[in-house]
Amino acid sequence: MIKSLKYKILFGLLICSNLFMNLRAQFAPAVGQIGTTAIHKDSSIIINWAKACEYFPGPVDISDNNSSFPTVGDSISPTGKAGENGILSLGDGGSAILYFNPPIINDNGWDFCVFENAFNDNFLELGHVEVSSNGVDFFRFPSTSLTQDSIQIDAFGSTNPEEINNLAGKYRVNYGTPFDLEELDNILGLNINNITHIKIIDVIGSIDYNYCSYDGSNNKINDPWPTPFASSGFDLEAIGVIHEQPAGLILSENIYNIRYNNPFNKSIELSFEYEFKELTKITMYNSNGSIIKQLNHLTNNGLNNLKINTCNMSNGFYILNIESKYQSKNIKLIKS
Incomplete structure:
Protein backbone atom coordinates (compact mmCIF):
# COMPACT_ATOMS: atom_id res chain seq x y z
CA MET A 1 0.00 0.00 0.00
CA ILE A 2 2.78 2.42 1.02
CA LYS A 3 4.86 1.45 -2.02
CA SER A 4 1.86 2.00 -4.32
CA LEU A 5 1.22 5.42 -2.77
CA LYS A 6 4.90 6.37 -3.25
CA TYR A 7 4.70 5.53 -6.97
CA LYS A 8 1.50 7.56 -7.33
CA ILE A 9 3.17 10.58 -5.69
CA LEU A 10 6.23 10.24 -7.91
CA PHE A 11 4.05 9.89 -11.00
CA GLY A 12 2.08 12.99 -9.99
CA LEU A 13 5.27 14.99 -9.45
CA LEU A 14 6.54 13.90 -12.87
CA ILE A 15 3.32 15.08 -14.56
CA CYS A 16 3.50 18.42 -12.72
CA SER A 17 7.14 18.82 -13.70
CA ASN A 18 6.38 18.15 -17.38
CA LEU A 19 3.41 20.52 -17.26
CA PHE A 20 5.59 23.27 -15.79
CA MET A 21 8.26 22.75 -18.45
CA ASN A 22 5.65 22.87 -21.22
CA LEU A 23 4.23 26.11 -19.82
CA ARG A 24 7.68 27.71 -19.84
CA ALA A 25 8.73 26.34 -23.23
CA GLN A 26 6.03 27.97 -25.33
CA PHE A 27 7.83 29.43 -28.36
CA ALA A 28 9.07 27.98 -31.65
CA PRO A 29 11.51 25.05 -31.29
CA ALA A 30 14.95 24.40 -32.73
CA VAL A 31 15.88 23.80 -36.37
CA GLY A 32 14.32 20.67 -37.85
CA LEU A 251 10.57 56.09 -57.54
CA SER A 252 6.93 57.01 -56.98
CA GLU A 253 6.39 60.65 -56.04
CA ASN A 254 3.29 60.92 -53.87
CA ILE A 255 4.54 64.05 -52.05
CA TYR A 256 5.18 66.95 -54.42
CA ASN A 257 5.03 70.73 -54.91
CA ILE A 258 6.41 71.31 -51.41
CA ARG A 259 6.47 74.98 -50.35
CA TYR A 260 7.76 76.54 -47.12
CA ASN A 261 9.25 79.75 -45.69
CA ASN A 262 13.04 79.54 -45.33
CA PRO A 263 14.53 81.06 -43.26
CA PHE A 264 11.71 80.85 -40.71
CA ASN A 265 11.12 82.58 -37.39
CA LYS A 266 7.99 82.09 -35.26
CA SER A 267 6.44 79.41 -37.43
CA ILE A 268 6.91 77.22 -40.50
CA GLU A 269 4.15 77.51 -43.05
CA LEU A 270 4.31 74.26 -44.97
CA SER A 271 2.22 73.22 -47.95
CA PHE A 272 2.44 70.21 -50.24
CA GLU A 273 0.30 68.18 -52.58
CA TYR A 274 -0.52 64.53 -51.96
CA GLU A 275 -2.09 61.81 -54.09
CA PHE A 276 -4.52 60.33 -51.58
CA LYS A 277 -5.77 60.39 -47.99
CA GLU A 278 -3.22 58.86 -45.63
CA LEU A 279 -1.54 59.44 -42.27
CA THR A 280 1.87 61.09 -42.67
CA LYS A 281 4.48 61.93 -40.05
CA ILE A 282 6.11 65.35 -39.79
CA THR A 283 9.36 65.41 -37.76
CA MET A 284 11.78 68.26 -36.98
CA TYR A 285 15.42 67.42 -36.16
CA ASN A 286 18.11 69.77 -34.91
CA SER A 287 21.70 69.74 -36.21
CA ASN A 288 22.59 66.98 -33.70
CA GLY A 289 19.90 64.65 -35.03
CA SER A 290 17.64 65.02 -31.97
CA ILE A 291 13.87 65.21 -32.46
CA ILE A 292 12.54 68.70 -31.66
CA LYS A 293 8.95 68.33 -32.83
CA GLN A 294 6.84 65.50 -34.15
CA LEU A 295 3.24 65.33 -35.32
CA ASN A 296 0.89 63.18 -37.36
CA HIS A 297 -1.02 64.70 -40.27
CA LEU A 298 -3.92 63.09 -42.10
CA THR A 299 -3.38 64.21 -45.69
CA ASN A 300 -6.04 65.25 -48.16
CA ASN A 301 -6.08 64.23 -51.80
CA GLY A 302 -4.58 67.43 -53.21
CA LEU A 303 -3.27 70.50 -51.38
CA ASN A 304 -2.29 70.24 -47.71
CA ASN A 305 -1.43 73.23 -45.50
CA LEU A 306 0.23 73.12 -42.07
CA LYS A 307 1.47 75.80 -39.69
CA ILE A 308 4.13 74.60 -37.24
CA ASN A 309 4.80 76.77 -34.17
CA THR A 310 8.57 77.28 -33.71
CA CYS A 311 8.62 80.07 -31.10
CA ASN A 312 10.46 77.94 -28.54
CA MET A 313 13.14 76.79 -30.97
CA SER A 314 16.57 78.46 -30.93
CA ASN A 315 18.23 79.85 -34.04
CA GLY A 316 20.17 77.38 -36.16
CA PHE A 317 19.91 74.65 -38.78
CA TYR A 318 17.09 72.08 -38.83
CA ILE A 319 15.82 69.17 -40.92
CA LEU A 320 12.09 68.81 -41.56
CA ASN A 321 11.11 65.26 -42.54
CA ILE A 322 7.80 64.38 -44.22
CA GLU A 323 7.23 60.62 -44.17
CA SER A 324 4.49 58.73 -46.00
CA LYS A 325 3.98 55.00 -46.43
CA TYR A 326 6.49 54.63 -49.28
CA GLN A 327 8.37 57.91 -49.30
CA SER A 328 10.42 60.18 -47.07
CA LYS A 329 11.31 63.81 -47.88
CA ASN A 330 13.92 65.90 -46.03
CA ILE A 331 13.96 69.71 -46.11
CA LYS A 332 16.90 71.77 -44.79
CA LEU A 333 15.75 74.86 -42.89
CA ILE A 334 17.30 77.77 -40.99
CA LYS A 335 15.75 79.65 -38.10
CA SER A 336 17.00 83.22 -37.80
Whole structure:
Protein backbone atom coordinates (compact mmCIF):
# COMPACT_ATOMS: atom_id res chain seq x y z
CA MET A 1 0.00 0.00 0.00
CA ILE A 2 2.78 2.42 1.02
CA LYS A 3 4.86 1.45 -2.02
CA SER A 4 1.86 2.00 -4.32
CA LEU A 5 1.22 5.42 -2.77
CA LYS A 6 4.90 6.37 -3.25
CA TYR A 7 4.70 5.53 -6.97
CA LYS A 8 1.50 7.56 -7.33
CA ILE A 9 3.17 10.58 -5.69
CA LEU A 10 6.23 10.24 -7.91
CA PHE A 11 4.05 9.89 -11.00
CA GLY A 12 2.08 12.99 -9.99
CA LEU A 13 5.27 14.99 -9.45
CA LEU A 14 6.54 13.90 -12.87
CA ILE A 15 3.32 15.08 -14.56
CA CYS A 16 3.50 18.42 -12.72
CA SER A 17 7.14 18.82 -13.70
CA ASN A 18 6.38 18.15 -17.38
CA LEU A 19 3.41 20.52 -17.26
CA PHE A 20 5.59 23.27 -15.79
CA MET A 21 8.26 22.75 -18.45
CA ASN A 22 5.65 22.87 -21.22
CA LEU A 23 4.23 26.11 -19.82
CA ARG A 24 7.68 27.71 -19.84
CA ALA A 25 8.73 26.34 -23.23
CA GLN A 26 6.03 27.97 -25.33
CA PHE A 27 7.83 29.43 -28.36
CA ALA A 28 9.07 27.98 -31.65
CA PRO A 29 11.51 25.05 -31.29
CA ALA A 30 14.95 24.40 -32.73
CA VAL A 31 15.88 23.80 -36.37
CA GLY A 32 14.32 20.67 -37.85
CA GLN A 33 11.53 20.35 -35.30
CA ILE A 34 7.82 20.71 -36.02
CA GLY A 35 6.83 24.33 -35.56
CA THR A 36 10.27 25.86 -35.99
CA THR A 37 10.44 29.30 -37.61
CA ALA A 38 14.11 28.97 -38.61
CA ILE A 39 14.92 30.15 -42.17
CA HIS A 40 17.88 28.65 -44.03
CA LYS A 41 20.29 31.07 -45.67
CA ASP A 42 19.56 29.52 -49.10
CA SER A 43 15.79 29.86 -48.75
CA SER A 44 14.07 31.34 -51.81
CA ILE A 45 12.07 33.73 -49.62
CA ILE A 46 15.24 35.74 -48.90
CA ILE A 47 15.53 38.27 -51.72
CA ASN A 48 18.25 40.63 -50.51
CA TRP A 49 20.89 41.31 -47.84
CA ALA A 50 22.36 44.25 -45.92
CA LYS A 51 24.39 46.71 -47.98
CA ALA A 52 26.57 48.38 -45.32
CA CYS A 53 27.41 48.20 -41.61
CA GLU A 54 28.66 50.46 -38.83
CA TYR A 55 29.57 48.86 -35.50
CA PHE A 56 30.39 49.79 -31.92
CA PRO A 57 32.01 46.85 -30.05
CA GLY A 58 31.65 46.27 -26.33
CA PRO A 59 34.33 44.72 -24.08
CA VAL A 60 34.88 40.96 -24.06
CA ASP A 61 34.07 41.00 -20.32
CA ILE A 62 32.13 44.00 -19.06
CA SER A 63 32.84 43.03 -15.43
CA ASP A 64 36.60 43.52 -16.00
CA ASN A 65 37.71 47.16 -16.00
CA ASN A 66 40.82 46.16 -17.95
CA SER A 67 38.93 44.13 -20.54
CA SER A 68 40.03 44.08 -24.16
CA PHE A 69 37.63 44.23 -27.11
CA PRO A 70 36.66 41.53 -29.62
CA THR A 71 38.85 41.31 -32.70
CA VAL A 72 36.79 39.06 -34.96
CA GLY A 73 35.19 40.71 -37.98
CA ASP A 74 34.85 44.17 -39.46
CA SER A 75 32.22 46.37 -41.15
CA ILE A 76 32.19 44.12 -44.23
CA SER A 77 31.61 40.86 -42.35
CA PRO A 78 27.81 41.06 -41.79
CA THR A 79 27.01 42.50 -45.22
CA GLY A 80 25.94 40.31 -48.11
CA LYS A 81 24.73 36.73 -47.87
CA ALA A 82 25.19 34.68 -44.71
CA GLY A 83 28.32 32.54 -44.86
CA GLU A 84 30.16 34.65 -47.42
CA ASN A 85 31.99 37.35 -45.42
CA GLY A 86 32.52 35.82 -41.98
CA ILE A 87 31.11 37.18 -38.71
CA LEU A 88 31.30 40.34 -36.62
CA SER A 89 31.64 39.74 -32.85
CA LEU A 90 29.99 42.52 -30.85
CA GLY A 91 31.32 41.94 -27.31
CA ASP A 92 29.29 42.63 -24.16
CA GLY A 93 26.57 45.13 -25.02
CA GLY A 94 28.16 46.04 -28.37
CA SER A 95 26.03 46.94 -31.36
CA ALA A 96 25.96 47.06 -35.15
CA ILE A 97 23.75 49.12 -37.47
CA LEU A 98 23.07 47.66 -40.92
CA TYR A 99 21.77 49.64 -43.89
CA PHE A 100 19.26 48.41 -46.49
CA ASN A 101 18.50 49.68 -49.99
CA PRO A 102 15.76 49.18 -51.11
CA PRO A 103 14.15 49.62 -47.68
CA ILE A 104 12.42 46.69 -45.97
CA ILE A 105 8.62 46.78 -45.82
CA ASN A 106 5.90 45.11 -43.80
CA ASP A 107 4.03 42.40 -45.70
CA ASN A 108 2.37 39.07 -44.93
CA GLY A 109 4.41 37.02 -42.47
CA TRP A 110 8.10 37.49 -41.70
CA ASP A 111 9.87 40.53 -43.18
CA PHE A 112 13.56 39.86 -42.42
CA CYS A 113 15.75 37.38 -40.55
CA VAL A 114 18.98 37.67 -38.52
CA PHE A 115 21.81 35.12 -38.71
CA GLU A 116 24.20 34.21 -35.87
CA ASN A 117 26.83 31.46 -35.93
CA ALA A 118 25.85 29.25 -32.95
CA PHE A 119 27.51 25.85 -33.38
CA ASN A 120 24.50 23.86 -32.12
CA ASP A 121 20.82 24.24 -31.23
CA ASN A 122 21.38 25.16 -27.57
CA PHE A 123 24.52 27.30 -27.46
CA LEU A 124 22.69 30.56 -28.08
CA GLU A 125 24.24 34.03 -27.85
CA LEU A 126 21.35 36.44 -28.08
CA GLY A 127 20.79 39.97 -29.37
CA HIS A 128 18.13 42.68 -29.22
CA VAL A 129 16.75 43.82 -32.58
CA GLU A 130 15.76 47.42 -33.32
CA VAL A 131 14.62 49.03 -36.59
CA SER A 132 14.57 52.56 -37.97
CA SER A 133 12.99 54.31 -40.95
CA ASN A 134 15.25 57.38 -40.75
CA GLY A 135 18.59 56.08 -39.40
CA VAL A 136 18.19 58.16 -36.23
CA ASP A 137 15.28 56.80 -34.20
CA PHE A 138 15.34 53.06 -33.43
CA PHE A 139 12.51 50.96 -32.03
CA ARG A 140 12.99 47.58 -30.34
CA PHE A 141 11.05 44.38 -30.94
CA PRO A 142 9.37 43.30 -27.68
CA SER A 143 11.29 40.21 -26.59
CA THR A 144 10.69 37.40 -24.12
CA SER A 145 13.16 35.24 -22.21
CA LEU A 146 11.69 32.51 -20.00
CA THR A 147 15.12 31.07 -19.18
CA GLN A 148 15.71 30.72 -15.45
CA ASP A 149 17.77 33.56 -13.97
CA SER A 150 18.88 32.05 -10.66
CA ILE A 151 21.92 30.10 -11.96
CA GLN A 152 24.32 31.72 -14.42
CA ILE A 153 24.68 29.93 -17.76
CA ASP A 154 28.43 29.57 -18.21
CA ALA A 155 30.51 30.37 -21.30
CA PHE A 156 29.57 27.11 -23.04
CA GLY A 157 26.23 26.47 -21.36
CA SER A 158 22.87 25.69 -22.98
CA THR A 159 19.66 27.65 -23.62
CA ASN A 160 16.34 26.21 -24.72
CA PRO A 161 15.19 28.06 -27.88
CA GLU A 162 11.57 27.31 -26.93
CA GLU A 163 11.98 29.77 -24.05
CA ILE A 164 13.16 32.59 -26.34
CA ASN A 165 11.10 34.93 -28.54
CA ASN A 166 11.99 38.01 -30.61
CA LEU A 167 15.69 37.82 -29.80
CA ALA A 168 18.23 37.32 -32.58
CA GLY A 169 20.47 34.27 -32.18
CA LYS A 170 17.65 31.82 -31.44
CA TYR A 171 18.87 29.41 -34.14
CA ARG A 172 22.17 27.73 -35.05
CA VAL A 173 24.53 28.73 -37.83
CA ASN A 174 23.06 28.90 -41.36
CA TYR A 175 19.55 29.50 -39.99
CA GLY A 176 18.03 32.95 -39.49
CA THR A 177 15.71 34.12 -36.73
CA PRO A 178 12.73 35.88 -38.41
CA PHE A 179 10.98 39.11 -37.42
CA ASP A 180 7.59 40.57 -38.41
CA LEU A 181 7.37 44.37 -38.69
CA GLU A 182 3.62 44.17 -38.07
CA GLU A 183 4.49 43.92 -34.36
CA LEU A 184 5.80 47.50 -34.46
CA ASP A 185 2.88 49.06 -36.30
CA ASN A 186 1.42 52.40 -35.16
CA ILE A 187 4.57 53.57 -33.38
CA LEU A 188 5.09 57.31 -33.71
CA GLY A 189 8.31 58.03 -35.58
CA LEU A 190 8.50 54.65 -37.32
CA ASN A 191 7.39 53.79 -40.86
CA ILE A 192 7.29 50.00 -41.06
CA ASN A 193 7.11 50.25 -44.85
CA ASN A 194 10.40 52.12 -45.08
CA ILE A 195 12.92 50.33 -42.83
CA THR A 196 16.35 51.55 -43.88
CA HIS A 197 18.39 50.53 -40.81
CA ILE A 198 18.44 47.59 -38.39
CA LYS A 199 20.43 47.65 -35.15
CA ILE A 200 21.60 44.48 -33.39
CA ILE A 201 22.61 44.89 -29.74
CA ASP A 202 24.41 42.13 -27.86
CA VAL A 203 22.53 40.78 -24.86
CA ILE A 204 24.82 40.80 -21.84
CA GLY A 205 23.93 37.36 -20.53
CA SER A 206 24.99 38.01 -16.96
CA ILE A 207 22.36 37.63 -14.24
CA ASP A 208 24.29 40.11 -12.08
CA TYR A 209 22.18 43.25 -11.64
CA ASN A 210 25.26 45.36 -12.34
CA TYR A 211 25.55 44.14 -15.94
CA CYS A 212 22.45 42.19 -17.01
CA SER A 213 20.15 42.81 -19.98
CA TYR A 214 16.35 42.62 -19.77
CA ASP A 215 13.60 41.40 -22.07
CA GLY A 216 10.41 43.30 -22.89
CA SER A 217 8.81 42.24 -19.59
CA ASN A 218 11.84 43.28 -17.53
CA ASN A 219 13.05 39.70 -17.01
CA LYS A 220 16.80 39.21 -16.83
CA ILE A 221 18.10 37.43 -19.95
CA ASN A 222 20.44 34.58 -19.03
CA ASP A 223 22.76 33.37 -21.81
CA PRO A 224 26.39 32.13 -21.97
CA TRP A 225 28.56 34.53 -19.93
CA PRO A 226 31.28 35.58 -19.51
CA THR A 227 32.83 34.93 -22.91
CA PRO A 228 36.25 36.65 -22.64
CA PHE A 229 37.42 35.63 -26.10
CA ALA A 230 38.32 37.35 -29.35
CA SER A 231 34.84 36.38 -30.61
CA SER A 232 33.00 37.57 -27.51
CA GLY A 233 29.28 38.30 -27.51
CA PHE A 234 26.77 38.11 -30.33
CA ASP A 235 28.39 36.93 -33.57
CA LEU A 236 26.47 38.72 -36.32
CA GLU A 237 26.71 36.91 -39.63
CA ALA A 238 24.06 38.58 -41.82
CA ILE A 239 20.53 39.94 -42.10
CA GLY A 240 18.35 38.59 -44.89
CA VAL A 241 15.52 40.62 -46.43
CA ILE A 242 12.21 38.88 -47.14
CA HIS A 243 10.06 41.87 -48.13
CA GLU A 244 11.41 45.08 -49.67
CA GLN A 245 10.06 48.08 -51.53
CA PRO A 246 9.50 47.28 -55.22
CA ALA A 247 11.54 49.44 -57.57
CA GLY A 248 8.43 51.18 -58.90
CA LEU A 249 7.37 52.29 -55.45
CA ILE A 250 10.77 53.69 -54.59
CA LEU A 251 10.57 56.09 -57.54
CA SER A 252 6.93 57.01 -56.98
CA GLU A 253 6.39 60.65 -56.04
CA ASN A 254 3.29 60.92 -53.87
CA ILE A 255 4.54 64.05 -52.05
CA TYR A 256 5.18 66.95 -54.42
CA ASN A 257 5.03 70.73 -54.91
CA ILE A 258 6.41 71.31 -51.41
CA ARG A 259 6.47 74.98 -50.35
CA TYR A 260 7.76 76.54 -47.12
CA ASN A 261 9.25 79.75 -45.69
CA ASN A 262 13.04 79.54 -45.33
CA PRO A 263 14.53 81.06 -43.26
CA PHE A 264 11.71 80.85 -40.71
CA ASN A 265 11.12 82.58 -37.39
CA LYS A 266 7.99 82.09 -35.26
CA SER A 267 6.44 79.41 -37.43
CA ILE A 268 6.91 77.22 -40.50
CA GLU A 269 4.15 77.51 -43.05
CA LEU A 270 4.31 74.26 -44.97
CA SER A 271 2.22 73.22 -47.95
CA PHE A 272 2.44 70.21 -50.24
CA GLU A 273 0.30 68.18 -52.58
CA TYR A 274 -0.52 64.53 -51.96
CA GLU A 275 -2.09 61.81 -54.09
CA PHE A 276 -4.52 60.33 -51.58
CA LYS A 277 -5.77 60.39 -47.99
CA GLU A 278 -3.22 58.86 -45.63
CA LEU A 279 -1.54 59.44 -42.27
CA THR A 280 1.87 61.09 -42.67
CA LYS A 281 4.48 61.93 -40.05
CA ILE A 282 6.11 65.35 -39.79
CA THR A 283 9.36 65.41 -37.76
CA MET A 284 11.78 68.26 -36.98
CA TYR A 285 15.42 67.42 -36.16
CA ASN A 286 18.11 69.77 -34.91
CA SER A 287 21.70 69.74 -36.21
CA ASN A 288 22.59 66.98 -33.70
CA GLY A 289 19.90 64.65 -35.03
CA SER A 290 17.64 65.02 -31.97
CA ILE A 291 13.87 65.21 -32.46
CA ILE A 292 12.54 68.70 -31.66
CA LYS A 293 8.95 68.33 -32.83
CA GLN A 294 6.84 65.50 -34.15
CA LEU A 295 3.24 65.33 -35.32
CA ASN A 296 0.89 63.18 -37.36
CA HIS A 297 -1.02 64.70 -40.27
CA LEU A 298 -3.92 63.09 -42.10
CA THR A 299 -3.38 64.21 -45.69
CA ASN A 300 -6.04 65.25 -48.16
CA ASN A 301 -6.08 64.23 -51.80
CA GLY A 302 -4.58 67.43 -53.21
CA LEU A 303 -3.27 70.50 -51.38
CA ASN A 304 -2.29 70.24 -47.71
CA ASN A 305 -1.43 73.23 -45.50
CA LEU A 306 0.23 73.12 -42.07
CA LYS A 307 1.47 75.80 -39.69
CA ILE A 308 4.13 74.60 -37.24
CA ASN A 309 4.80 76.77 -34.17
CA THR A 310 8.57 77.28 -33.71
CA CYS A 311 8.62 80.07 -31.10
CA ASN A 312 10.46 77.94 -28.54
CA MET A 313 13.14 76.79 -30.97
CA SER A 314 16.57 78.46 -30.93
CA ASN A 315 18.23 79.85 -34.04
CA GLY A 316 20.17 77.38 -36.16
CA PHE A 317 19.91 74.65 -38.78
CA TYR A 318 17.09 72.08 -38.83
CA ILE A 319 15.82 69.17 -40.92
CA LEU A 320 12.09 68.81 -41.56
CA ASN A 321 11.11 65.26 -42.54
CA ILE A 322 7.80 64.38 -44.22
CA GLU A 323 7.23 60.62 -44.17
CA SER A 324 4.49 58.73 -46.00
CA LYS A 325 3.98 55.00 -46.43
CA TYR A 326 6.49 54.63 -49.28
CA GLN A 327 8.37 57.91 -49.30
CA SER A 328 10.42 60.18 -47.07
CA LYS A 329 11.31 63.81 -47.88
CA ASN A 330 13.92 65.90 -46.03
CA ILE A 331 13.96 69.71 -46.11
CA LYS A 332 16.90 71.77 -44.79
CA LEU A 333 15.75 74.86 -42.89
CA ILE A 334 17.30 77.77 -40.99
CA LYS A 335 15.75 79.65 -38.10
CA SER A 336 17.00 83.22 -37.80
